[in-house]
Amino acid sequence: MKKFKKFVALGLSAAMAASALAGCSTTKTTTTEAKTEAKTEAKGDAATEAAAGETKAEETKAAGGSSSSDSMEGAHVFMFKSTGNTFGDLMFEGFNEYMEGEGQKAVYKSPAETTVAAQVQLLDELITQKVASITISTNGDAGYDEVFKKAKEAGIPITSIDSEANPEYRVTHINQAETQDIGSYLVQAAVLITLGVDYPEDGDMKAAVEKELGSYTGDEIKLGVLSASIDTPVQNSWIAAMETELADPVYSGKVSPDLDKKYGNDDLTESTTQAQAFIAENKVDCIISPTTVGIAAAGNSLKSANSEIRLTGLGLPSEMQSFMPKTAEDNAFDYVCPYMMLWDVIHLGAVSAASTLATLDGTFDGKVGSSFTMKAFRDYPEEKYEAYQSGDGTAVLAGTPYIFYKGNMTEWVGKL
Numbered sequence: 001m002k003k004f005k006k007f008v009a010l011g012l013s014a015a016m017a018a019s020a021l022a023g024c025s026t027t028k029t030t031t032t033e034a035k036t037e038a039k040t041e042a043k044g045d046a047a048t049e050a051a052a053g054e055t056k057a058e059e060t061k062a063a064g065g066s067s068s069s070d071s072m073e074g075a076h077v078f079m080f081k082s083t084g085n086t087f088g089d090l091m092f093e094g095f096n097e098y099m100e101g102e103g104q105k106a107v108y109k110s111p112a113e114t115t116v117a118a119q120v121q122l123l124d125e126l127i128t129q130k131v132a133s134i135t136i137s138t139n140g141d142a143g144y145d146e147v148f149k150k151a152k153e154a155g156i157p158i159t160s161i162d163s164e165a166n167p168e169y170r171v172t173h174i175n176q177a178e179t180q181d182i183g184s185y186l187v188q189a190a191v192l193i194t195l196g197v198d199y200p201e202d203g204d205m206k207a208a209v210e211k212e213l214g215s216y217t218g219d220e221i222k223l224g225v226l227s228a229s230i231d232t233p234v235q236n237s238w239i240a241a242m243e244t245e246l247a248d249p250v251y252s253g254k255v256s257p258d259l260d261k262k263y264g265n266d267d268l269t270e271s272t273t274q275a276q277a278f279i280a281e282n283k284v285d286c287i288i289s290p291t292t293v294g295i296a297a298a299g300n301s302l303k304s305a306n307s308e309i310r311l312t313g314l315g316l317p318s319e320m321q322s323f324m325p326k327t328a329e330d331n332a333f334d335y336v337c338p339y340m341m342l343w344d345v346i347h348l349g350a351v352s353a354a355s356t357l358a359t360l361d362g363t364f365d366g367k368v369g370s371s372f373t374m375k376a377f378r379d380y381p382e383e384k385y386e387a388y389q390s391g392d393g394t395a396v397l398a399g400t401p402y403i404f405y406k407g408n409m410t411e412w413v414g415k416l
Ligand code: RAM
Pocket: 085, 087, 088, 137, 162, 163, 228, 234, 266, 290, 291, 292, 293, 314, 315
């Protein structure tokens, strides 16, 4: 019964998102693709470094009709972990569109470096400039208390998205999809890919894993993880969920419960170095990269090295198209990444905008049971979101993971 529900959830969400994303701006997609090609198609080290250098130079960027010199007073700030990350850009696209629709001004502000210190410094400046709200994906669990306290005292609400902020200071956390689902699906996909099994048409990867491992007598399968930073809350929660999945007796003696973990700090150059280390050591069968930067860097490295190591994780179809099958006729195993997953990043950003506006008008306080209504957004109808207990704080669930594989890549490449 549970499996059936999961299959339906995956199927429904893919269909929903396909229609929901039909209205994506083509201009944005073209820019994203061009940037991606420049980054991921960079063959030699020099070219890769040049692309990464460009990203670093891009200190902060303001969008939504404002420039960095404009007044920040009254603006709704969206802060990602660092600049140069399409995932962050797409979340902001949704955030900005929803805010603009409500006559509000949104500003994208992210540090060049993926560190707590760099975010704290920016936050401090923005609070002084009297911004209206802060929506943040954090680079770590600790180190924000002082600056978050300053925001609280100034009456500036903090909402976290993607990577959690301290429950004591945030109104709520906008959770992209169930953490355990993401961790479980990633492990299941990595095992099936290692065994050369296509994404099952019925969507039930766990049943396929049970069947395949039941008759598996080969060497113990070893999985690697190429993550963001060692401190990033969201990636660490997914890694913990992967370890929970691996503790299921179905994997016992067949798949190692120990993940070989490396960290590329969501930086193209560092992620490439770590992917190359996996190739040189040749100890893992499949790399799981739960970051869009890491998976694209690993795709490029594995493809260039013609490595036998396979890849899956959380990726943007537009950034992964050179490393994945394109049509149902393709042999998925001719490519380094036969299938992977993500969720509707643009819609996710819009949910956080709706949450923030409801907080500011006093109708949502982030406590368990408190709710807000998000107006119709693109092809999504109006929807109510309710806060639930999550760790020591609360969260709001924005979506579910979708699988990208040879059967639907063509459709997704232009959308996300
Ligand atoms: C990266 C970021 C982000 C993560 C996605 C999947 O862009 O690390 O935190 O959620 O990938």
